[in-house]
Amino acid sequence: MKLTLEQIAEKARKHTVTPSERREQRISLIMGLRSKSSCLTREEVETFLDLNEGHESPSVIVEPDKRR
Numbered sequence: 441m442k443l444t445l446e447q448i449a450e451k452a453r454k455h456t457v458t459p460s461e462r463r464e465q466r467i468s469l470i471m472g473l474r475s476k477s478s479c480l481t482r483e484e485v486e487t488f489l490d491l492n493e494g495h496e497s498p499s500v501i502v503e504p505d506k507r508r
Contacts, residue, residue, distance in 0.1 A: 463489065 443451070457465075470485050489495075 466489065467482065467485050471480075471482060474480055
C-alpha cells in the first residue's frame with residue numbers, strides 16, 4: 441500500500457522520537473558537518489558522545505596495561 445504525502449506527514453506528526461533515534465541523528469549531523477579533509481570516524485564520534493554523556497560505549501575497548 442502506497443501512502444499519500446498527507447498520510448506520511450500525519451504519521452510523522454504522531455511519531456515520538458526515541459533516545460536512540462535522537463542519538464543517531466546527532467551522529468549523522470556531526471558526520472555531515474565535518475570538513476572534506478576531516479579524518480574523524482563514525483566510531484570516534486560515537487565514543488565521544490558516549491564519554492561526554494556518561495554512557496559506556498560498546499565501541500570503547502579497554503586494553504589491559506601491557507607494561508606489567
